[in-house]
Amino acid sequence: MDINELNEDEMKLWNMWKGTFKQIFGRVVKEMSEHTGLSEGDFGVLDRLVQFGDGRLRQQELADSMDWDKSRLSHHLTRMETRGLIMRRPFDADRGVQVIITSVGKSALDEALPIVSKAIRKHFLDQLTDQDRESITGLAERTKKRS
Numbered sequence: 001m002d003i004n005e006l007n008e009d010e011m012k013l014w015n016m017w018k019g020t021f022k023q024i025f026g027r028v029v030k031e032m033s034e035h036t037g038l039s040e041g042d043f044g045v046l047d048r049l050v051q052f053g054d055g056r057l058r059q060q061e062l063a064d065s066m067d068w069d070k071s072r073l074s075h076h077l078t079r080m081e082t083r084g085l086i087m088r089r090p091f092d093a094d095r096g097v098q099v100i101i102t103s104v105g106k107s108a109l110d111e112a113l114p115i116v117s118k119a120i121r122k123h124f125l126d127q128l129t130d131q132d133r134e135s136i137t138g139l140a141e142r143t144k145k146r147s
Contacts, residue, residue: 028119036112041066041076042085043116046109049086049101059088059097080105 006014029040038046048065049057057065063073077099080086085105089098101109128136 024123027123028116031119032112032116035115036108038108038112042080043109043112045076045080045099046085046101046105046112049099050106050109055106056098056100058091059099062099 029043032038032043033040044066045062048062049055052065053061059073059077060070063070066073068076077086077088081088083104084102085108087100087102089100090096091098
């Protein structure tokens with residue numbers, strides 16, 4: 001068999017993996033959005049500002065961490081800024097822009113985190129055996145090393 005082709009079982013496995021991930025992720029995002037009004041992107045921005053930057057990050061670092069291009073992030077940040085979730089300030093020393101979480105954004109994130117945690121547990125973690133956890137962890141570590 002050509003290594004550039006997938007057989008039927010391999011394609012089936014790939015599609016099952018993608019579909020399962022999308023289904024679980026979609027359920028988590030839906031529950032978060034219904035309870036908080038935050039979108040997946042809103043949560044991603046707010047969470048990264050706190051996790052990676054103690055409430056503030058350069059806009060380019062934020063874009064890189066989300067794997068978004070500058071334009072997409074800029075448009076999204078404009079909408080978030082209008083809603084009072086973040087603010088942007090230019091850096092004095094260079095042409096960069098700093099994105100800062102506001103108290104409104106921090107409150108929204110604090111409200112969302114337990115909802116997201118509960119949804120992840122319900123739709124994913126509670127479905128796993130100890131062996132599943134070991135397998136997923138091993139796969140993630142191998143994949144990360146090869147990337």
